[in-house]
Amino acid sequence: MPDYQPPRDILEVLQHIEFEEALEPTDPRRVDTSEARGSQKTLGRLARKLGLLMEPERFLPLTQKHILFFGHVGTGKTTELKFYAAELERTKYFLPVEVDVPGVLDRNNLQYADLLMAMAHALLQALKRERIALPKDGIEELETWFAEKVATRAELKEFTSEIKAGGEVSVGLPLLGKLFTNFSSAFKANATYKEELRRVIRNTFTQLAVAFNRLISSAENALAKKNRKSPVRVLFVIDGTDKLRAEDRRRLFVEDTELLLAVETLAIYTAPIALKYEDALVGRLDADLVLPMVKLQDAYGVRCEPGWRAMREILLKRADRSLFDGEQDIERLIENSGGHPREMLRLLQLCCEFAEARIDAQVVGQSVAQLASEYRRLLQPDDYKLLVQIDRNPLDIGNDEAIRRLLYCLALLEYNDGTWRRSHPVIRTLEGYRRADAAVAAET
Amino acid sequence: MTEAGRAEFADAVQDAGAALPPDCQQGFARLAKLVRARPHKFQLLILDCRDETLRDRLSEDLDELLQVSGGRTTRLRLSAKDHPDFAAVERALTRLAETNAAIHVTGGSAWFDTPRWEAFNIRRDAIAHEVRTSLLLWLDEDSIADLARVAIDLWAWRTSVITFATAPQRLTMREPDIRAIDDRTRDERAARIEFLHRTLLEPDIPEDIRVGFALEMGDLAASLGRVAEAESAYREAVAAATDEHSRAVTMGRIADILQVRGALDEALRIRREEELPVYERLGDVRSRALTMGRIADILQARGALDEALRIHREELLPVFERLGDVRSRAVTMGKIADILQARGALDEALRIRREEELPVYERLGDVRERAVTMGKIADILQARGALNEALRIRREEELPVYERLGDVRARAVTMGKIADILEARGALDEALRIRREEELPVFERLGDVRERAVTLHKVAEALIAAGGLDDARAPEIHAAATEALAIARRLKFADGVAYTGTLLAQILVRAGRIDEALPILDEAEAGFATLGDAAGLEQVKQIRGTLSESAG
Numbered sequence: 001m002p003d004y005q006p007p008r009d010i011l012e013v014l015q016h017i018e019f020e021e022a023l024e025p026t027d028p029r030r031v032d033t034s035e036a037r038g039s040q041k042t043l044g045r046l047a048r049k050l051g052l053l054m055e056p057e058r059f060l061p062l063t064q065k066h067i068l069f070f071g072h073v074g075t076g077k078t079t080e081l082k083f084y085a086a087e088l089e090r091t092k093y094f095l096p097v098e099v100d101v102p103g104v105l106d107r108n109n110l111q112y113a114d115l116l117m118a119m120a121h122a123l124l125q126a127l128k129r130e131r132i133a134l135p136k137d138g139i140e141e142l143e144t145w146f147a148e149k150v151a152t153r154a155e156l157k158e159f160t161s162e163i164k165a166g167g168e169v170s171v172g173l174p175l176l177g178k179l180f181t182n183f184s185s186a187f188k189a190n191a192t193y194k195e196e197l198r199r200v201i202r203n204t205f206t207q208l209a210v211a212f213n214r215l216i217s218s219a220e221n222a223l224a225k226k227n228r229k230s231p232v233r234v235l236f237v238i239d240g241t242d243k244l245r246a247e248d249r250r251r252l253f254v255e256d257t258e259l260l261l262a263v264e265t266l267a268i269y270t271a272p273i274a275l276k277y278e279d280a281l282v283g284r285l286d287a288d289l290v291l292p293m294v295k296l297q298d299a300y301g302v303r304c305e306p307g308w309r310a311m312r313e314i315l316l317k318r319a320d321r322s323l324f325d326g327e328q329d330i331e332r333l334i335e336n337s338g339g340h341p342r343e344m345l346r347l348l349q350l351c352c353e354f355a356e357a358r359i360d361a362q363v364v365g366q367s368v369a370q371l372a373s374e375y376r377r378l379l380q381p382d383d384y385k386l387l388v389q390i391d392r393n394p395l396d397i398g399n400d401e402a403i404r405r406l407l408y409c410l411a412l413l414e415y416n417d418g419t420w421r422r423s424h425p426v427i428r429t430l431e432g433y434r435r436a437d438a439a440v441a442a443e444t
Numbered sequence: 445m446t447e448a449g450r451a452e453f454a455d456a457v458q459d460a461g462a463a464l465p466p467d468c469q470q471g472f473a474r475l476a477k478l479v480r481a482r483p484h485k486f487q488l489l490i491l492d493c494r495d496e497t498l499r500d501r502l503s504e505d506l507d508e509l510l511q512v513s514g515g516r517t518t519r520l521r522l523s524a525k526d527h528p529d530f531a532a533v534e535r536a537l538t539r540l541a542e543t544n545a546a547i548h549v550t551g552g553s554a555w556f557d558t559p560r561w562e563a564f565n566i567r568r569d570a571i572a573h574e575v576r577t578s579l580l581l582w583l584d585e586d587s588i589a590d591l592a593r594v595a596i597d598l599w600a601w602r603t604s605v606i607t608f609a610t611a612p613q614r615l616t617m618r619e620p621d622i623r624a625i626d627d628r629t630r631d632e633r634a635a636r637i638e639f640l641h642r643t644l645l646e647p648d649i650p651e652d653i654r655v656g657f658a659l660e661m662g663d664l665a666a667s668l669g670r671v672a673e674a675e676s677a678y679r680e681a682v683a684a685a686t687d688e689h690s691r692a693v694t695m696g697r698i699a700d701i702l703q704v705r706g707a708l709d710e711a712l713r714i715r716r717e718e719e720l721p722v723y724e725r726l727g728d729v730r731s732r733a734l735t736m737g738r739i740a741d742i743l744q745a746r747g748a749l750d751e752a753l754r755i756h757r758e759e760l761l762p763v764f765e766r767l768g769d770v771r772s773r774a775v776t777m778g779k780i781a782d783i784l785q786a787r788g789a790l791d792e793a794l795r796i797r798r799e800e801e802l803p804v805y806e807r808l809g810d811v812r813e814r815a816v817t818m819g820k821i822a823d824i825l826q827a828r829g830a831l832n833e834a835l836r837i838r839r840e841e842e843l844p845v846y847e848r849l850g851d852v853r854a855r856a857v858t859m860g861k862i863a864d865i866l867e868a869r870g871a872l873d874e875a876l877r878i879r880r881e882e883e884l885p886v887f888e889r890l891g892d893v894r895e896r897a898v899t900l901h902k903v904a905e906a907l908i909a910a911g912g913l914d915d916a917r918a919p920e921i922h923a924a925a926t927e928a929l930a931i932a933r934r935l936k937f938a939d940g941v942a943y944t945g946t947l948l949a950q951i952l953v954r955a956g957r958i959d960e961a962l963p964i965l966d967e968a969e970a971g972f973a974t975l976g977d978a979a980g981l982e983q984v985k986q987i988r989g990t991l992s993e994s995a996g
Binding site (some may be wrong): 014074081107272350354355356370373374377408409 | 450464474478481566572585593596597617
């Protein structure tokens with residue numbers, strides 16, 4: 001969209017800031033941050049994990065691969081994933097199937113059974129979009145599973161009768177479409193029979209997994225014919241799993257790993273950075289892909305120009321340059337974001353709240369102080385000392401619970417795939433931090 | 445919005461904000477801008493405001509502002525009765541969001557606890573989806589800290605946090621409750637004192653009985669305002685005490701007297717060194733809790749409200765609940781309400797008075813505590829401008845009780861509050877008469893120096909308002925303010941030093957005695973700093989500014 005004009009009015013800027021909004025690859029506000037993050041190779045690494053060598057192009061996919069994609073909340077994982085999915089789709093080796101967990105499931109009470117049904121639902125919708133019909137043997141096992149394991153249960157009579165209502169959808173893909181739609185709705189809406197459905201899925205999981213795998217491979221065969229490329233793989237892009245409750249997250253990625261892996265497919269799940277450092281996260285999930293923060297400086301304090309350029313571009317796509325009094329105000333906003341895009345948007349929003357017409361040094365100062373005061377409400381007295389110690393030795397720290405909490409709440413930001421970390425810049429303006437700094441200095 | 449519409453809105457915001465306290469104007473402008481700029485969108489605005497009077501004013505101003513542009517607003521007051529769980533709140537919000545551009549949610553500081561914050565956190569997706577409007581969550585600092593700690597994902601969803609800070613109101617220390625339920629009339633008590641006095645003169649009374657009698661005599665004398673006689677009786681009880689528990693109890697009574705007199709350091713020492721260790725050693729959890737309550741009273745009077753509140757909530761309430769001591773629980777809830785009231789959390793304070801105190805005292809037949817609680821309710825009504833109802837309560841539900849019980853101190857304090865109402869209505873002469881004739885002599889006789897200081901301050905203010913600085917009443921004004929400040933210094937009451945210091949400094953400046961005024965102004969400034977009173981500090985700054993200008 002070459003005509004895109006960033007808002008030139010403070011109220012208009014304020015109106016359009018949405019912290020939860022992910023940008024589509026074609027959105028004019030999207031900025032390529034790969035150089036700024038040092039993540040030029042992230043897409044290549046992801047593709048390789050999926051079996052695709054980019055240059056020269058060669059596709060050797062594994063039967064199944066389940067990848068966790070880590071990153072700070074609000075750092076742009078969804079936006080980047082959408083871009084990666086679009087790039088991978090362009091190769092015609094993949095059909096990305098997006099599962100928006102917050103949109104289709106109850107992310108505050110989520111189990112693997114729920115996710116499996118949502119994946120099946122999303123796959124059928126994608127096939128419908130692609131106008132792909134499946135042969136009978138691709139779906140009959142799922143039909144059998146439903147008829148034998150679900151429809152026969154008295155406890156699920158209500159659920160079954162809803163599916164069977166309307167004679168025109170009694171067989172084939174339409175039945176499955178309705179089946180998985182109703183499963184997802186039941187899980188999202190906390191229907192009375194939700195627990196029973198979960199129980200059935202868990203107890204009959206082997207049969208269901210086999211049937212689901214047959215559905216996927218049948219879809220992939222049909223896609224190969226359509227794309228005239230072989231092989232073509234379904235790639236599930238599961239977004240929002242970074243925002244699950246800790247216990248659900250743990251159950252999904254730690255306790256139910258074997259269930260995840262029983263599905264022979266390629267899948268990528270968003271995951272919070274703190275999860276990367278939980279001891280229990282071991283096993284067969286691929287857990288080393290991180291979306292790095294935009295780097296404004298390196299571990300030794302040397303300024304990284306690509307980071308500043310990218311953040312400036314992000315900022316000026318949300319608010320016209322004419323709204324800023326001077327370059328120094330823009331620089332100060334970027335500096336205090338720590339390279340975190342959402343934090344910069346938060347600062348920009350605060351600027352719009354404080355400013356009358358233009359954003360000047362005083363407004364920026366007020367915004368930084370305001371954001372700092374919000375962190376002050378979040379931090380415990382001991383946190384300051386810990387942050388000071390990390391800042392003094394950013395390359396050599398542990399990953400205990402306190403550090404994971406600071407990472408989760410963005411008080412501590414991680415750079416370069418986790419090789420070094422720094423406290424959020426606004427926190428360093430707080431009196432508590434300064435006092436802790438003086439105390440640590442006196443100790444050493 | 446058009447350019448002209450934007451300018452008009454900006455002007456309207458400025459006009460509406462101009463009448464607000466200076467510290468609140470910018471926050472109000474931010475709030476108005478956010479609500480106006482993001483119609484039909486879910487946004488969570490966390491508003492930090494302890495002072496409910498101020499909150500109501502801000503809400504009304506915002507509502508008026510939005511109504512001009514056709515935006516409807518509404519209120520949702522959270523209460524245990526209407527909202528047993530968060531699901532009920534979600535249903536209410538969903539319903540209200542259909543027709544309103546903003547929903548003011550109040551009562552959250554008391555309603556939300558950890559499970560309810562967790563429930564809100566869990567339902568945030570659904571709320572954001574269903575409630576397409578501005579959710580104005582009015583909380584206090586403590587509950588915002590809980591929100592950030594317990595519901596970190598919900599916290600991350602905040603659109604903005606806006607603080608509306610005001611200084612806490614002056615807090616009067618409640619006199620220690622040195623008697624159990626006792627509805628005997630003044631004459632009955634006087635007769636009992638006479639009997640006890642005669643009995644205690646007998647030399648061969650067993651010591652344990654002597655202790656009990658002396659304690660009772662002290663309590664009765666104290667209840668009649670005969671403080672010196674009470675102290676003498678308590679000291680006799682201490683001398684006769686045969687075990688460490690009864691000695692500690694009696695020392696506690698002496699500390700009560702010292703506390704009333706304003707000898708807070710000594711009272712605090714007795715509480716901490718002569719009472720607490722004994723109760724802890726003996727495992728007497730109830731007495732320990734009561735003593736902690738007395739310590740909290742002293743801390744509260746010295747402005748350490750957070751610590752006082754913590755003691756009441758964490759160290760007293762659980763003990764009384766465990767013991768099933770409904771009266772002590774009600775008293776403690778009352779003290780919590782005192783602090784909330786001082787911080788402007790009037791709705792919650794009123795709720796506690798009506799729902800958690802009054803019914804208990806009525807059930808127990810404790811007419812005095814009922815009257816005291818009604819007086820506190822009248823304080824809230826008075827603060828909200830409902831002067832007629834406040835006056836009715838003072839005259840019909842408080843005074844007769846204190847008169848019947850012979851509680852001269854409580855009667856004098858109540859008369860002082862009646863004088864406050866009369867002053868607010870412009871009946872200055874009658875108010876001044878009450879202060880001079882019905883308050884000051886009583887406090888002097890009782891040795892209640894703190895109430896005397898407060899009354900002297902009010903006398904000085906009333907005389908100044910009546911133009912007294914320009915006539916023969918000027919020396920009386922100066923003397924009253926000087927004595928009040930001296931008492932506040934002695935008692936180490938930061939609020940007294942701050943407010944009366946500022947008053948005296950202004951009187952001295954007016955008389956051209958700048959050199960005398962400056963050090964007093966320094967003291968007042970330190971007092972305001974201790975209280976965290978930004979408005980007071982600003983006032984001191986303005987006085988200094990005036991002095992600099994006149995000097996330059």
